[in-house]
Amino acid sequence: MIAITGITGHSGRYFYQELIKHKYKEKICFLVRESSDTTFIANQSNFHIIKVDLNQDDSLTMALSNIDTIIHIAGIQYSLNIVKAAIINKCKRLIVVHTTGSYSKYKEAASEYIKIDQELARYQTQIKITVLRPTMIYGDLCDHNMSKFIKMIDQLKLYPNIAGGHCLIQPVHAADLGLAYYQVLTNSNTEGKEYILSGEKPIELIKCLKIIKTQLNSHNLFIHVPLWLAIFSAKCLKFISLGKIDIIEKVQRMGEDRSYDHQAATRDFGFQPRCFEQGIYNEIIQYKEMKK
Template sequence: MLLVTGITGHTGRYFLQELINNKYDGPIRCIVRETSDTSLLENSELFIEKVVGDLDNPKFINAVMSGIEAVMHIYNIHHSINIVEAAIRNKVKRVILVHTTGIYSKYKNASDGYKTIEQELEKIKNDPECSTSITILRPSMIYGDLCDRNMSKFIKMVDKLRIIPVINGGNSLIQPVNARDLGKAFYTVLMSPDETDGNTYDLTGERPIKIIDVFKLISKELNKNTIFISVPLSLGVWMARVLKTITSGKIDFIERVQRMGEDRSYSHDKASNNFGYHPMSFEKGIRIEVQQHLGKRV
């Protein structure tokens, strides 16, 4: 039996669609919340068992591992240690964990927690008594639908504002990955244990792209004449500190601004070579999302 967390979330829904498209015929146990929209699960025609529970509850995690052969943990890196420990106790063969390329950031709040989790997992993997295979997938900035927390904000910004400030001229590199490509990658990794077991993969977009070029593509798709003004990183950080001070810490964008000046592009060659990962172009992906935005606006 396959255990899945986060299947009703953004990337989880695309993983579910891959299970449906490929007529996955094994039993699937899905952990959901009481507030989750499970209509896609109910209409999937797959052999799905829904279990309502809290991943913060170790007893619950241990209980749902009974009879499980493989785990696809999509929901929240901060539960990974408990998921893996419960899997080992229940002699689960393999666990696939969805983490983040945020682990590479030079800024403390963005990466320290992720590094600590993966360091602990490395110790677990190296334990001679550990018979559970652990595979880690690290998506970069995820986009693809209006529910994402990244490009959807950029699209709304460009649609509303004539003039947009960009840190350091927007010359920092990012490599956004479309949720559709992640759904396919998750499924392929699940079905390719010989090639992927025990490995760690960065899952990024087709190629790096400058932030300013992201904004320009969005502006073009929206048919806008947007003016972009370069703001020095130091000024952006100072303004974020002022905002944090006057709001008594309630609004803290300091590190978010700092990361706008940080290159966030990473190679996915290992994934391409091991299991044929080939993501779509950003131009294609952002066109889909902008069209969703325009359709909603109409």
């Protein structure tokens, strides 16, 4: 039996679509929050829903009894709870969706992720753990990345382009992640390995913004803001707000490349992400429909 967390989330729903598309027959237990909307999950004999708090060790351990494989999408903050419960139940395989944020040179963005990764690695001798690391996830207005850029470009006549927008990013579409999760699940060659799941190719942030601008048919103007000035402004904002608004590291990362190679994923299970121009199109259509 398989247990899946995070099926009601952004990439999780695309994973669910892949399970349906491929008519996956093995028994699946979906672990969801009490408040989660599960109406989209079909009433199939091999599907079972358990409402559980991933922070509650006892109930989580009970929920994972008789489970052979776990796909954990719900969040890196729960990974250690998941692996401990998995080992207690003698699960054979664990697939966790973590982040490339651990590669950042900035402490706040990386330190917590690195600590969890290091703790998780200690359990590799007790259970086969596959770690998946998506880059910036986009594809629908529910994302926390490109949806913000779309809204800002649409609403701001003068758009502050920090550091010229020359940092490299490699956004990955949530639908491509959903397929990747399925490919990893059904490919035993991926056991105990680590994969980066990034977009088709590196792209400068400014190019992404211009693609969004063109597809929105927006007439705003990009205003170059030096990185040092943007950081200074963020520090001033933090001071004025008495620490309530702290975006210093977010601004600093605007000058940091966040592109990562996914060749291992392509080699081992055929990962073929779409190009950004294609991927952002439907998200912008959603935005236009929402405004009507």
